[in-house]
Amino acid sequence: MSKVSFSVNGEVRDLELDTRTTLLDALREHLHLTGTKKGCDHGQCGACTVIVDGRRINACLSLAVMHEGDAITTVEGLGSPENLHPMQAAFIKHDGFQCGYCTPGQICSSVAVLEEIKAGIPSHVTADLTAASQVTPEEIRERMSGNICRCGAYSNILDAITEVAERQA
Ligand code: FES
Ligand code: FES
Numbered sequence: 001m002s003k004v005s006f007s008v009n010g011e012v013r014d015l016e017l018d019t020r021t022t023l024l025d026a027l028r029e030h031l032h033l034t035g036t037k038k039g040c041d042h043g044q045c046g047a048c049t050v051i052v053d054g055r056r057i058n059a060c061l062s063l064a065v066m067h068e069g070d071a072i073t074t075v076e077g078l079g080s081p082e083n084l085h086p087m088q089a090a091f092i093k094h095d096g097f098q099c100g101y102c103t104p105g106q107i108c109s110s111v112a113v114l115e116e117i118k119a120g121i122p123s124h125v126t127a128d129l130t131a132a133s134q135v136t137p138e139e140i141r142e143r144m145s146g147n148i149c150r151c152g153a154y155s156n157i158l159d160a161i162t163e164v165a166e167r168q169a
Contacts, residue, residue: 006067008033009077019065023057024048026064027074035075035104039148046147049105049112050074056112058146075104078111086167087111090160098151106147110161113143114168135165 005014008031015030024041027033027050039047041060048059051073079085087110090096097103117139122129125142140161141154149157 002065004065004068006064006070006072008072009074010071015064017064019063021064022060023050023052023062023064023067023072024059027059027072033074033076037101037104039101039105044148045102045105046109047102047105049108049147051108051112054112054115056109073108075107078107085111086164087160090164091157094156094160094163095153096157096160097149097153102147102149102151102153106144106149106157109144109147110157110164113140113161114165116143117165118168135162135169137162140165 001016002019003014003016005012007013008027013031015026017026017030024036024038027036028038036050036059037047038060039045043058043061046058049056050059052067052070079088087107091103091107096106114135117135120132123139123142125138137158140158144157144161
């Protein structure tokens with residue numbers, strides 16, 4: 001067992017955990033924040049994506065005790081039903097889901113993707129590494145490729161992200 005303290009959605013949380021506990025299980029089983037989903041538990045689907053210190057990670061591939069002092073944002077911390085994050089609202093408007101199981105991960109990833117593009121972080125499909133990154137459909141598809149949707153809501157997810165990116169621009 002080991003103690004760990006990190007903030008989740010702005011609230012400091014102190015836990016004592018088996019050192020083998022993943023961040024995903026700490027969030028879901030210990031803090032009862034079940035918005036973050038367990039799809040594969042093997043880093044293959046992206047359903048468990050959360051934002052840690054501004055970077056998106058697969059919570060199933062990370063041990064909770066590695067996150068001492070970190071600031072973690074889950075889908076619950078992005079917005080509330082009364083006050084949705086613009087990305088959450090855009091997913092609803094564009095019908096960017098069917099069963100919804102992948103959706104929290106898709107939304108956390110989408111929010112982080114737009115920040116990555118804004119910060120000039122290139123992707124595998126960025127042609128010109130010296131130019132400011134563009135929010136193109138190709139860029140969004142590549143950057144979202146770690147988030148799998150079994151329902152196949154991809155085109156609507158792309159529409160939602162594009163709309164938020166255009167509004168931000
Ligand atoms: S549950 Fe973490 S990537 Fe699938
Ligand atoms: S909405 Fe069902 S898996 Fe994506």
